[in-house]
Amino acid sequence: MGRPTLDDIAEQAGVSRALVSMTLRGLPGAGDETRRTILDVADRLGYVPNAAARSLASRSSKAIGVLLGELHNPFFADVVDGLTGPFEESGFHVLMGTGLHQPRAERSMLETFRSYGMEGVVLIGPQLDEHSIERFAAHVPSVVIGRVLRSEHVDVIVNDDRRGAAIAVQHLFDLGHRDIAHLDGGSGPGAALRRRGYVDAMRRLDLHDNIRIAGGDFTAAHAAAGIDELLATRSPTAIFAANDVVAIGALERLAGVGLSVPDDVSVIGYDNTSMATQLRIGLSSIDQPRERMGQLAAALLRERFDGRTLAAKHILPPTLVHRSSTAGVRSTTQLSTQRRSIIDQSSPAVNRNLHDHH
């Protein structure tokens, strides 16, 4: 005999299947004694409901899917931490799948989600083309984190990548740096905007001629190559990396060629992941409120379930976390510190702390 079914319980308890179904789900209908009998029998038999049958009959799966780019970047872990709590609380099961940063794999994972009847889906930093995402979201409520979309159907939660990039550049500028290069994140989520933010900021600071972009992927390996590329001409005094992973790749490579941070060159990352703290030399970084983004995603999905049909866009403010990988330019004539700022000072974007909420 395989798994016990409702019928097995019904038979042994001497009642109908329908009553067992209702009782097991906590609905009223059974008398006290009957209820107890049913519960007892179910327990004795080790009954576990068949989710497939349940979802087929009720047309609801109580499951939500989370698409992750990859497991190695702690960014994803933090967002997921924010997600799971709220969902578990409201009785949803959270199942995750990886897209491996490959559109093909992502598409197939989404199809799996859909075929499993997931009631909602959270895409964290998807690489998939906008059209595919939009088509998918037309069928199942979706919220995208960390990637801007024009779409009408999809809820989006991002941080303001351009602003974050500007904050990073301004930070380096304030420290006296003028030769500020960018290590690019290629097609990674947010990379394009951070690149744009970098270029804009440099322009606005009249540093147009110093704009240099190297690298081209969200991996440490490409970061190392990017460093080599930069050094081939001359070493910049500061580097703004597209994210922490890239920044750390840069740190390694710089150490490899004998340049010290921050003495020879300052480095700032993006995301403020746990990696930034864990380095012996703390990595300055731009923080996005990752856990809050996860919580927000849960909330948005709930709203969708409750009937909201207009797409929501949430753009959260990034903040600077200053650690020891950025410092003033070492030697030379201290540049005039005429307070030049391109950052909108109205909202609090700088957060000078070292005691990170771990």
Place this chain on the structure above:
Amino acid sequence: MGRPTLDDIAEQAGVSRALVSMTLRGLPGAGDETRRTILDVADRLGYVPNAAARSLASRSSKAIGVLLGELHNPFFADVVDGLTGPFEESGFHVLMGTGLHQPRAERSMLETFRSYGMEGVVLIGPQLDEHSIERFAAHVPSVVIGRVLRSEHVDVIVNDDRRGAAIAVQHLFDLGHRDIAHLDGGSGPGAALRRRGYVDAMRRLDLHDNIRIAGGDFTAAHAAAGIDELLATRSPTAIFAANDVVAIGALERLAGVGLSVPDDVSVIGYDNTSMATQLRIGLSSIDQPRERMGQLAAALLRERFDGRTLAAKHILPPTLVHRSSTAGVRSTTQLSTQRRSIIDQSSPAVNRNLHDHH
């Protein structure tokens, strides 16, 4: 109208539902032209099979579940990397869930897996009590990674934690260290054995009096506390940490109190995760073949599907990866380097490399 069903396709293609079902699954039965028609209609309608109905009717879900302790430790990510490939190739969907290191949450996740009819489950570093795991495994083929079990039913893949601990201690001993402390991983997977391995090794090296164990969890915070605990009496010259996360917590704390690594104290971790490389100061660590463990898990599950009923145990050998966080004792009389070894030299356990596979 909701999602299109087989009946919708059947009707529009002018054939029976059964034929559509077979054709869409690539089975023979339909003529060339009919086949093409069916495929066309399905495509036009944007048909996505209903996994619930499918799994209900066929009694097979083609899904396997992966239970992760948490997403923050790159150890899990590496194992998962080994897993996904083989499974995707053989047409299985890999769905993951987190247990958050809480037995309660793990149990509930397993129940979810079972209720979804997962055909196999991989538990990575579960904290759950052995009995619960065993009971679960009696129902669905399971393999446990990173945790030893006595069970008859469960396949187990571990590395030899005691041996790994011995290798670590021996390594420090060979560098001249005698005052070697252990930062404990508490109830984390493998922690108990590593602790035991440490104690055994110390005894066999006649260092019984120097045995000191502090800390007590697989987190950086506890590691810091553990360091303080050690320093309260005296600083050891070397520390063997229960895993890399703990080791990194230790590094931070040591830096915080002004002790330099490896000059004042050597530190070695366990797992050889990417974190070990990413530190500016490379963390020496004991490597477990994580990706291979994942691949092996896939293979074991496949064997189970093919009928194997006896439990398999795989104990993989750990190896030493020497980086810059461990070095010889700084000052004092260089201790007699009479070659004393407690490690079985027959198998290659030392792997002195710095160029890690990415």
Place this chain on the structure above:
DNA sequence: CGAATCCACTGAAGCGCTTCAGTCCGATCG
């Protein structure tokens, strides 16, 4: 030329559950 074989295809049962229209019966009410 009738039987056997094969191919393309159909019909119906049934997977384990939810849902909903009833049924039955004792208590309550006017």
Place this chain on the structure above:
DNA sequence: CGATCGGACTGAAGCGCTTCAGTGGATTCG
């Protein structure tokens, strides 16, 4: 005292699929 009502419970339909025993016509075989 008959009508009414609500609580406890049942029966049957049906969710979207797979599976399997057929069916019927064309082709091949002896």
